[in-house]
Amino acid sequence: MRVHIEICRAIMALMCVSATTVALAQDDAGRAGTTTASSALPPAADASDKSAKAAARALTKRVARVLSRTRGLDSSRVLVRVRDGIVTLSGVVPDSGQATLAVSAAQQVPGVRAVRNRLRVNTQSG
Known part of the structure; x- marks a missing residue:
């Protein structure tokens, strides 16, 4: 049971890091003059x-x-x-x-x- 909780915590941490990375990448693209919508194409x-x-x-x-x-x-x-x-x-x-x-x-x-x-x-x- 303890291993299962640790795995869930690790997955949650990875999801947070992933979401933050995507948000930062979109923010950088916006500053560079590109739109985030075209980046998603x-x-x-x-x-x-x-x-x-x-x-x-x-x-x-x-x-x-x-x-x-x-x-x-x-x-x-x-x-x-x-x-x-x-x-x-x-x-x-x-x-x-x-x-x-x-x-x-x-x-x-x-x-x-x-x-x-x-x-x-x-x-x-x-």
């Missing part, structure tokens, strides 16, 4: 999430480059965001024609599935 899910983010960043750069090179378009105040191949254009353009031009140019970029137009037209001059 299996490595394959984390890797696919990273590759999806990298693909979105690359598509964002391609769309922004196309917009900056589009004649007749002032893209200096246009923000490009991408998620799952869907491009969202937001910001301000001088007139509605430029908003249409920006959407059209973004649609031509390979990898773009759809374009959401959230551009605002600047009604103030000067």
Whole structure:
């Protein structure tokens, strides 16, 4: 009976140490700028999430480059965001024609599935 109690105490001590270690690891991950939720993901899910983010960043750069090179378009105040191949254009353009031009140019970029137009037209001059 005495051995059984000692074994239970040892198991409880190991559980406390284990819980403390996990809590400290999560706290360290939080300080390093990572979220504990992503740390809980299996490595394959984390890797696919990273590759999806990298693909979105690359598509964002391609769309922004196309917009900056589009004649007749002032893209200096246009923000490009991408998620799952869907491009969202937001910001301000001088007139509605430029908003249409920006959407059209973004649609031509390979990898773009759809374009959401959230551009605002600047009604103030000067």
